[in-house]
Amino acid sequence: MNKGTKFFLVCVVSVLFAAVYIWYALSRSTRPFQDVALPPVSIISDVSSERETFIPERPGKSDARSQSKGRMDVLDGSVMRHGEKLALPQDAGRVKQPLKVLVRHLGLDQSFGFLAMDSSHRDPGGRYATNLTCHRVHFAGGRGVCLVVERGFFTTYKAVLFNEVFYSTFTLPLNGIPSRTRVSRDGRHAAITVFVSGHSYSEGRFATETSIVDMETGTVLVANLEEFDVIRDGELFSVLDFNFWGVTFMKDSDRFYATLSTNGVFFLVEGNIASRQAYVIRAGVECPSLSPDETRIAFKKRLSTGARVGWRLSVVNLETFREMELTESRSVDDQVEWLDNSRVLYGLPDKVGSATSNVWVVSADGTGAPEMFLEDAVSPAVVREGDMPLS
């Protein structure tokens, strides 16, 4: 056998090996990509004209139960149901309309990655896709922010501001990978945090950039929170390696809480858009989320276990500053969303390295066990009462 033949054989073997593995990788998936799509959000309301309520016929229950939990099913050719039904909210009586949550849909189907409106735990089978594809989403006061990753030859990022019928109103370019977004309760302001990948080049560590946007005019009010004067113990506090992220607005939408990180410490700060100042409140609070009644902040508490970062979901009372760990023992890397005044929602990957995630719910008082809230979804944004004409 001459060298050419040997070489040819080696090539054939290695190419075959790769081909077989790829075939195996594609086929071993327990949840293959399904050629189905979520029904469009327009079928539950004629959003473009009358904005009147229209609830679709509920599909037959017998069909709905025929498939196992976790599968995406097509019912009557149009409506998709999500496996298990969850317990009703404890304070359900106070919520007049069926609870709706906007999420990034992560079911392995044609609607993967789309912004979807989910009400499946109250209105069975209810997840409806919009035309927007979002990596992170938030919505309040009739306005929403959708952070978009446009994969192409060169990946670009943008923020799409949308109205209550999911029509895009403004588009803003973003400087990096979308991380967090929040809209103020009245829909006037929004905050957007991105990872600025370029900056990590010099330092070997990542940097964030948090901007604040006027939702009415689509203009950037604050390009980067690092422009703010930071005050700590009554004195101006200024360090080069400031990084802000995880804004959560107060009711007046001018003031907010956020994380300020510098030199490995994570501070909770209170910011004011009008005065362009931020006050350091407390250390050890990352990714704050203010409860609807504004008495508590849910956050992720950093656990340092060597090289690996973990976060424990915790809640701090803003009057007593008493911290309490929630019962979720898995590490959560998310800015939580309050479902109501007693429970919080957060996303967790299906398993390590998985493309899909689920939204979980846990009580905010440190009791009870976490439960899965929505399957195949991430970045939950609870649609509060009166925010949206669709119902």
Add this chain to the structure above:
Amino acid sequence: MYQIEAGASLRNAVRMGVVPWRTGRVSRNVLALGLTSLFTDVSSEMVATVLPIYVVLHLGLTPLYFGIVDGINNGATAVLRLVGGVIADRWGYHKEVALVGYSVSAICKLGLLAAGSAWTLILGIVTVDRAAKGLRVAPRDALISLSSPASCLATSYGVHRTLDATGAMLGPLIALSILAVIPIGFDVIFVLSLSVAVIGCAILLFFVENVKRDSEAVAATYSGSGIRPLIDQPGFRELIAVAAVLSLVTVSDGFIYLGLLQGLGASAGIFPLFYVGTAGVYLLLAAPAGRLADRFGRRTMFVSGYFILAFAYLAAFGSEGDWVGSALCLVLLGSYYAMTDGVLMALASSMLPVHLRSTGLAALATATSLGRLVASLSFGGLWTAYGTDVPFLSFFVALLIAVSISIVLLRRSSADE
């Protein structure tokens, strides 16, 4: 474009010391080494592109920690590079040492696949992979020079670097396309990378041959190998000084890209565009620059390359958000690489006797990378303290001074010969 020469005619060309200017032939060994580099670069760049995403986003490691490990690895690489060089020189096992380096890297891909989410194991594998890279570079570069007639050394390196850069451009593209189709297809990338690496190793195994050294050189091997005799080589001492001085004012591309990015006020998403632009110019110009260097003088070409780099700094400083200025900066940067990288190796090869070839090239690469590390640290310090303008302007001036010093030193070394 480049014809593969049979061994006999290569020996003739070497004997005569003449290689025709227009046909520009490159030996079969060099071409095979180039293809080996192309395949292994596709393989390693595929993994390098996705590894930070995999480790940081999916395994929850802090970017800082990953950066530290990366830094330690770079230090270890410098040491192993010298070890690889000395071994290859002492026993003439250039091909074998290079093959070990390439094979270990291929096995590492298999290791990544098996490691799953055990991150300590992954970091260990990354370290071994870097070490293997350090091991193989010097023997490979020595083999390129040993397989080429003295008159077309720079051309050979130019052709090799063209193939090498092509692989480095294809790798990330392949990896990103796989991730676009299969969102969590990290294992698919590792497997494909392994398969490509095996083909690269097979090319090296079957089509690259060690160059037999005449008995004189072998005798010399036992009389004086290692690092010490390097200093006595005429001209080499000056060359290593020149390379060190110039690398002290050569900053990492990342800073130049970052400067352009800030000027343009563009999104970080176009970062890869800068990389691709520079690499594209490099791979287009590497072979022609090598040919010109062989023809009109390698020293001139090498120093001119750094002169051009100085103007790349100036363009980065002056472009101020101008797209044309930024594009010019990338063209200058790519040209600088084409005019210096392979040419320096050719220049050194022409000064080093056969039995010191690998060791010498390894020492040169180590001096250069240490110099660049110092440059990047001081540039970063200036950037943090004074903003963008001061570091670019001061490095422009410093580089012009370094180029002047180099001209003096190199003139002295050429007078020695």
